[in-house]
Amino acid sequence: MPRKKVRNYSLYTKEACRLLGILIRNARKEKRMTIEELAERASTSPNFVRRVEKGGLTGEIGVAFELAFIVGVPLFQPENTGTPNPKYLNYKISEALQKEALLPQSARKPRETVKDDF
Template sequence: MPATKKQSYARYTVAAVSVLGSMIQLERKSRKMTAQELAGRLGITRGTLQRLEQGDPKVELGLAFEACTVLGIRLFDEDLAGITFRNEDLQKRLTLLPKYARPRKQTAVDNDF
């Protein structure tokens, strides 16, 4: 059986996920909501919520965003209309770019003197 490759994350990623988890845990506790209550609202197990609050980067991104929405944590400066507008603007800009990226051609260096 082949060994599985362990995913490593950049320190910034680990720190950012940890901050997000702490924000979720702080807001949940400040609202006097139990872990079981929030997990139930999110449709996940309490263990998954604990992993999210502890900053596990393998927890699904959409789940983290949903927890923030349920708790009223704003991750962006805009409201829903602002986020929608930003997304539409980004989609328009993306249509102007090529459909796929081509690898850069490397030119051979002539070291013959």
């Protein structure tokens, strides 16, 4: 049996997952949804929902985002808007692609300069 790879996550990553889980749990409770109902709507298992709500660091990010969307947790939208806005997401994607076009195609370490002064 293959060994499970141990990952070291930064404190920021751990806290961000914890915050997302708390937001999803609170929104689910506000909507009076059970874990089982949310899991069924997201086509996942109740155990995965529990893991996300506890700030778990494993699993598919797409499913976690879907859980957030279903219960109404805003992820990528401007503050003070009530509903997700696909136009805003398209705008942010376009903005990111424009920035990407200005960046180099690949990242390389700089060459070491040869010190030939004897």
